[in-house]
Amino acid sequence: MHRRDLLRASGLALAAPALAVSGARHAWAQSREDTLLVVVEVGQNSLDPQGLGVNQATLGVTWNIYDRLIGFGVKTLPDGNRTFDFDHLVPELAESWQVASDGASVTFRLRPDAMFHDGSKVTAADVKWSLDRAVSNPGPASQMRAGALEKPEQFVIVDERTIRVDFITRSKLSLPDLAVIQPSVFNSELCKKHATADDPWALNWVKTNAAGGGAYTLESWTPRQETILTRNEAWVSGKKPTFQRIVIREIPSAGSRRALLQRGDADLSFDLPPRDYVDLAKDGRLKVLGVPATNTFQYVGMNTRKPPFDDVLVRQAVAWALPYQEIFDTALQQRGRKLFGGPSALAGTAWPQPFPYATDPDRAKALLAQAGKADGFDTTLAFDLGTASIDEPVALFIQEALAALKIRVAINKLPPGQLRGSIGRREQPFYLFSFGAWFDSPEYFFFLLYDGKLDGPSNGASYANPEVDAAIDTARATTDPATYDAALRAMMTAAMRDVPYVPIVQPFVNVAMRKDVGGFVNMFHRQLDYRPLTRV
Amino acid sequence: MARPSPWRYVGRRILSALPVLAGVVVITFVLTRMLPGDPALYYAGQVDSFQAVEEVRHRMGLDRPLPVQFVAYVGDLLHGDLGQSLSTGQSVGREIVQRLPASFELMAVALAVGMALAIPLGVAAATRPGSLLDHACRVTGTAGVSLPTFFTGLVLIYVLYYLLGIAPAPVGRFPSFMRPPPSVTGLLTVDCLLAGDFGKFRVACAQLALPALTMAIFTLAPLMRMTRASMLGVLSSEFVRQARANGMPWPRLLFGTALRNAMLPVVTTMGMIASSMLGANVLVERVFAWPGVGSYALDAMVSLDYAPLQGFVLTMSVLYVLINLLIDVLYGIIDPRVRFEA
Numbered sequence: 001m002h003r004r005d006l007l008r009a010s011g012l013a014l015a016a017p018a019l020a021v022s023g024a025r026h027a028w029a030q031s032r033e034d035t036l037l038v039v040v041e042v043g044q045n046s047l048d049p050q051g052l053g054v055n056q057a058t059l060g061v062t063w064n065i066y067d068r069l070i071g072f073g074v075k076t077l078p079d080g081n082r083t084f085d086f087d088h089l090v091p092e093l094a095e096s097w098q099v100a101s102d103g104a105s106v107t108f109r110l111r112p113d114a115m116f117h118d119g120s121k122v123t124a125a126d127v128k129w130s131l132d133r134a135v136s137n138p139g140p141a142s143q144m145r146a147g148a149l150e151k152p153e154q155f156v157i158v159d160e161r162t163i164r165v166d167f168i169t170r171s172k173l174s175l176p177d178l179a180v181i182q183p184s185v186f187n188s189e190l191c192k193k194h195a196t197a198d199d200p201w202a203l204n205w206v207k208t209n210a211a212g213g214g215a216y217t218l219e220s221w222t223p224r225q226e227t228i229l230t231r232n233e234a235w236v237s238g239k240k241p242t243f244q245r246i247v248i249r250e251i252p253s254a255g256s257r258r259a260l261l262q263r264g265d266a267d268l269s270f271d272l273p274p275r276d277y278v279d280l281a282k283d284g285r286l287k288v289l290g291v292p293a294t295n296t297f298q299y300v301g302m303n304t305r306k307p308p309f310d311d312v313l314v315r316q317a318v319a320w321a322l323p324y325q326e327i328f329d330t331a332l333q334q335r336g337r338k339l340f341g342g343p344s345a346l347a348g349t350a351w352p353q354p355f356p357y358a359t360d361p362d363r364a365k366a367l368l369a370q371a372g373k374a375d376g377f378d379t380t381l382a383f384d385l386g387t388a389s390i391d392e393p394v395a396l397f398i399q400e401a402l403a404a405l406k407i408r409v410a411i412n413k414l415p416p417g418q419l420r421g422s423i424g425r426r427e428q429p430f431y432l433f434s435f436g437a438w439f440d441s442p443e444y445f446f447f448l449l450y451d452g453k454l455d456g457p458s459n460g461a462s463y464a465n466p467e468v469d470a471a472i473d474t475a476r477a478t479t480d481p482a483t484y485d486a487a488l489r490a491m492m493t494a495a496m497r498d499v500p501y502v503p504i505v506q507p508f509v510n511v512a513m514r515k516d517v518g519g520f521v522n523m524f525h526r527q528l529d530y531r532p533l534t535r536v
Numbered sequence: 537m538a539r540p541s542p543w544r545y546v547g548r549r550i551l552s553a554l555p556v557l558a559g560v561v562v563i564t565f566v567l568t569r570m571l572p573g574d575p576a577l578y579y580a581g582q583v584d585s586f587q588a589v590e591e592v593r594h595r596m597g598l599d600r601p602l603p604v605q606f607v608a609y610v611g612d613l614l615h616g617d618l619g620q621s622l623s624t625g626q627s628v629g630r631e632i633v634q635r636l637p638a639s640f641e642l643m644a645v646a647l648a649v650g651m652a653l654a655i656p657l658g659v660a661a662a663t664r665p666g667s668l669l670d671h672a673c674r675v676t677g678t679a680g681v682s683l684p685t686f687f688t689g690l691v692l693i694y695v696l697y698y699l700l701g702i703a704p705a706p707v708g709r710f711p712s713f714m715r716p717p718p719s720v721t722g723l724l725t726v727d728c729l730l731a732g733d734f735g736k737f738r739v740a741c742a743q744l745a746l747p748a749l750t751m752a753i754f755t756l757a758p759l760m761r762m763t764r765a766s767m768l769g770v771l772s773s774e775f776v777r778q779a780r781a782n783g784m785p786w787p788r789l790l791f792g793t794a795l796r797n798a799m800l801p802v803v804t805t806m807g808m809i810a811s812s813m814l815g816a817n818v819l820v821e822r823v824f825a826w827p828g829v830g831s832y833a834l835d836a837m838v839s840l841d842y843a844p845l846q847g848f849v850l851t852m853s854v855l856y857v858l859i860n861l862l863i864d865v866l867y868g869i870i871d872p873r874v875r876f877e878a
Contacts, residue, residue: 037712042835046625052595053579053622138580138591207625223624223631224835225708225827247712252822252831255690256706259698265705386838414572416838421577424589456585457577 060527147177658763
């Protein structure tokens, strides 16, 4: 008896999925056209663009929920892909702006009809409160400092619709720094209602509540499962978006995300492993785009304070020994732009650009002998397990290639997300990592990665070269094109000669989408801007 | 002679679990702090200076001495506050309460399906040892337990969803374009029934089917082997022979007398499987985007998020204690010889 009942029950359970499909499909069709279904690995951990410890997905979702004063324009690359234009700022909440004739300030004029999601008007007081908040909290302050925006006194309300930003130093990055995510404009009255004595900036409340006026409003958020955005019909800061609803579904397994895309049940995914994009492109049913990530490279780092990498000859030997083409073809599946095998002299001041190194074991051997390391040495190569699908094969190729030079490489796999900290503490002699700067400006990239005076967390090689430091300072300060050009050439030449970092590729921002989705624009934050997307 | 009350036994067991839980609190606190990596540096993200990192550390309260942090943690715990997750921005207590039913529902269904298949097969194998059926059971069982669950899961998705299209998309507990029923128990299938919505009930069952099947396949082998071994022992014992000689009908003997006597080790195994399935099913949860506690803990560990990790271990310890208690009580019901004594 028992057995029969149990078997019958389990038979029913197995039959259930077939029965359920019709119902689900029906509901699906109703809002399909106007809805964009995005599948991601991880969703946001906060709704505060100025929060502490916010992840990449937070930047993406808040980019669409909040407006900034200004935004970046869009340019079309030679390959037809569209990307943000760092040199071309466009109005967002500010309908116009004027830099003072002495260059010491900029005055923004707000749109008269801009409103927050709750219907209240966007005023200069809101802008000031938001910018004050950005420079007063450790999360966003670091990014604000990049544009020399440091003190609340710099933000002055002129009248209800006008706000002036005073510069403490002349920095070319001050204006673009107002177009990134951190200076988002908050509904200050709403936030203040939820502020407490301990938490004057309402950090706790904003973490889980949206207080913006951007193109999309937050309909619902179930952490680690799903986020739904709805188009803000009252939005005036730009062209009205096509999609009425955005459903962001968190699917941790890349295999499942891919299956959803291929079945046509999801519209778009931008965080699959490189291998999947290659397969999907071959498969032909989906549209696959790869846009080189702006001002970013994937590199092999060597700590210039840890022997034997303190010797520039050893670093150059390694740079001549790396198996670039194998790494590019097999591990990276060619999803990137090559940064090796370039000409021996600098080719202009575009950044990043190919370094002169290529695989030349004889040259590497000669350099090692010159450094007194003809018998090789032992070292460990670290990578982060969070990016193991790419970095593990890269590490194995490097291990194999260096063995030919008697360099014995042990591979050190760090738990996901922990390599950054370890690099910050300068623990790794030899490691695989990538670095990107939001600003499409070489001197800013060099400032964070190569500056010996700053010696910041990203400079895992502890690279310090007074000549480079001086060039970075000059390039950041000067307005003279010739001086600027000379400074860039000096730092780039030194970077190629001293090779604390050997770049392999400029990685792609990869996106796979259904053929009927269009309008994709690559953004500096490498997350999705839903506003320009269309259904074609 | 009156049987001693099981309730006193239960009470005593719960009391004796308290020191264990206190130990768990201390150990998880110390262990999480011993994890490699620096959460302040991790959460500071790409900042320009170490001073900014120190400011982040201060805001996170991680610059205080460990004993001070511990006292603060225990103080919060006594107020029922498990802290806040840094990686989801939510209260840990609330998230665990939301996620536990998802894991529980999956575990319960998987275990039910597993038992429904394993026990009859185990009994059948035991009655005909060495037969073709016995060997077939052994082979399927071994295959089921040897294949990693994420692999079984991906194969099922590939065949039943991707190729045949009869299973729904592996998007978690409920599809995107439908509203889930109001949450009462947190068990989605039960909530659908409570709301009287059979359409949604079917959808919830459909979402549950593949992950539950994946897990059930994994549980088949241990349950089946245990049933078979235990049944073999019981079937060759004297009381079964006696009962048979006295003319007891075979089905009643097999399922009534023998199976009941063989159930003890099976129930023990089941308890162990249930406990581990609840928290350690990270792979199945990830493949099916199932919002359970296992993947929650894994994500927390990966992102150096101390509060959810501590909350998870503590919750799991409480559950282990409760499940073991339940198993012990079940012993008493199955086997009257088990007495609730110290």
